[in-house]
């Protein structure tokens with residue numbers, strides 16, 4: 488198979504700083520789309536994988552699964568996208584297409600022989616490693632390419648492909664909407680999307696953040712209330728208040744304290760994940776028929792639904808656009824939560 492070579496930023500080894508390099512992209516297949524990448528978001532999970540914190544990883548690694556750009560060529564069999572279309576690519580670029588999950592449009596849970604193919608740090612069906620969005624071009628099968636509606640800038644759309652769907656999916660599934668009280672724990676890359684989306688769905692939104700430092704931002708994004716979790720009074724004041732709590736932080740939390748904030752029948756959903764087991768007193772679930780749940784990104788149909796919803800409601804990520812030579816500095820700043828609220832790489836600078 489012939490390949491083209493494109494510029495990219497890669498980590499050559501675990502924990503190594505990212506540096507400019509060249510990577511191969513496969514020749515356009517019958518059902519492939521060639522995308523000129525305009526922007527790539529920096530997700531905290533990029534850093535986890537570069538640091539090899541989620542198990543053995545593939546190097547060199549080109550991270551990036553929040554990709555927005557424009558179609559510049561299509562294979563002969565492509566029907567879903569045309570040259571010039573504004574498109575995005577999220578966390579996976581292929582799956583078995585035959586299992587129960589793939590047929591249901593929840594490809595993120597593909598149970599085929601190799602599961603789904605990650606956008607990077609994964610091996611494609613051609614046996615070659617996949618490389619992500621910190622590059623100028625990418626080739627992806629048309630089924631795994633999303634439409635980005637007019638009306639959302641590509642820079643603010645890029646983070647929707649991971650942070651957007653990660654928060655939209657549980658809010659959608661657990662019925663955030665008019666008459667429902669939703670708490671969002673943490674106002675970071677995920678939380679700032681959750682607040683906007685839950686507000687647009689019509690829910691009454693409360694932010695639970697460590698301090699009141701970002702209160703003005705939270706209210707501007709659409710939150711109705713904002714409380715500091717460092718204030719011990721918060722947990723007494725808000726007992727039995729929420730239908731749904733969406734926890735976006737991966738730090739250790741006292742799950743029991745948060746479960747007490749749910750109304751009877753309420754659900755607390757994790758999208759942030761501590762790296763080790765968390766103790767839960769089961770009586771805090773039994774008393775009040777409460778549920779503790781998890782949620783992982785979303786399938787292709789729901790991701791498209793999310794993009795259409797965000798365009799309709801004028802929702803995008805709050806971004807700080809950076810040049811590629813600032814990726815390593817941006818990683819350091821993500822680790823200290825010094826970003827409001829997502830770094831996006833201008834790939835023209837690669």
Ligand SMILES: [Zn+2]
Pocket residue numbers: 530531532533552649650
């Ligand atoms: Zn991500």
Ligand SMILES: [Zn+2]
Pocket residue numbers: 582583584585586587588589590594596597598599
């Ligand atoms: Zn499958």
